[in-house]
Amino acid sequence: MSTTTFENAKVGDKVYSPTFGWGKIEYTNKNTRHPIQVRFFHDNYFSGYTLEGYYYIDIPVQSLFWDEVTIEAPTKPKEP
Amino acid sequence: MATTTFEDSKVGDKVYSVAFGWGEVICTDGFEHYPLGVRFQNVVIDTHYFTLDGCYYKDNPIQSLFWDEVHIKAPVKPVVIAATKIVNGVEIPNISYHPKTHHHCNIPAPANPAFYENVRCYNNENIAYMSSLGLCYPNTEKGKAAAILHAKAMLGIT
Numbered sequence: 001m002s003t004t005t006f007e008n009a010k011v012g013d014k015v016y017s018p019t020f021g022w023g024k025i026e027y028t029n030k031n032t033r034h035p036i037q038v039r040f041f042h043d044n045y046f047s048g049y050t051l052e053g054y055y056y057i058d059i060p061v062q063s064l065f066w067d068e069v070t071i072e073a074p075t076k077p078k079e080p
Numbered sequence: 081m082a083t084t085t086f087e088d089s090k091v092g093d094k095v096y097s098v099a100f101g102w103g104e105v106i107c108t109d110g111f112e113h114y115p116l117g118v119r120f121q122n123v124v125i126d127t128h129y130f131t132l133d134g135c136y137y138k139d140n141p142i143q144s145l146f147w148d149e150v151h152i153k154a155p156v157k158p159v160v161i162a163a164t165k166i167v168n169g170v171e172i173p174n175i176s177y178h179p180k181t182h183h184h185c186n187i188p189a190p191a192n193p194a195f196y197e198n199v200r201c202y203n204n205e206n207i208a209y210m211s212s213l214g215l216c217y218p219n220t221e222k223g224k225a226a227a228i229l230h231a232k233a234m235l236g237i238t
Contacts, residue, residue, distance in 0.1 A: 002156035002157060003156060004154035004156050005154075009157075017144075018098045018099075018143075018144045019097070019142075021140045042137055042139075042140045055100065056100070059100065059122060061098065062152065063098045063099040065152070066155050066156060067155035067158065068155075069152045069153070071146075071150050071152055073134070074084065074149075075082035075147060076083050076084070076089075077148065078082075
């Protein structure tokens with residue numbers, strides 16, 4: 001079944017972060033808070049994610065994806 | 081004019097990062113290419129720097145800092161079809177498929193001296209069963225070669 005999250009992610013899967021760009025899953029450890037460990041191609045940055053694709057478990061916002069995403073940037077709010 | 085980027089940002093502005101959540105601008109002159117310093121709440125490393133375009137890396141120009149929360153439609157995991165499959169220890173091109181009724185396809189035929197048969201698909205039930213077993217190969221030279229290899233693999237004579 002198609003999924004947007006990472007329960008079935010495997011080492012070597014390519015993933016995308018709007019912040020860090022494309023990367024590859026380097027290892028998985030389901031016993032940790034951030035089981036999906038990703039090495040990003042740009043800058044060789046290494047970081048962990050939850051199975052939902054959260055960068056921080058305490059900030060429940062998906063920021064890791066299976067493909068590039070389009071984001072419509074909101075404009076700056078007007079000063080009061 | 082309304083802007084989506086941060087040329088006019090000021091210390092104290094509230095901003096939103098796709099990775100780090102809500103934060104507050106703490107400086108606009110941080111580093112040469114990353115002037116925008118933002119302090120986030122509830123994160124281990126609380127201060128991060130961005131370009132005025134809201135990018136985390138200047139040479140990876142993807143905006144990930146915004147003036148408000150953004151909602152991203154998450155793409156589904158792509159289905160990766162392996163190029164080959166293993167039959168009895170033999171690697172075979174993974175090109176078997178589900179042919180349409182009345183179309184021809186090549187099937188492995190271990191009892192046939194040619195090791196394959198080119199058949200016309202009449203019966204939907206049979207087609208469904210054969211294709212579920214990965215036995216229907218396209219009616220092409222590649223499909224024929226794969227069917228032959230499949231049959232030989234079944235016989236263990238490759």
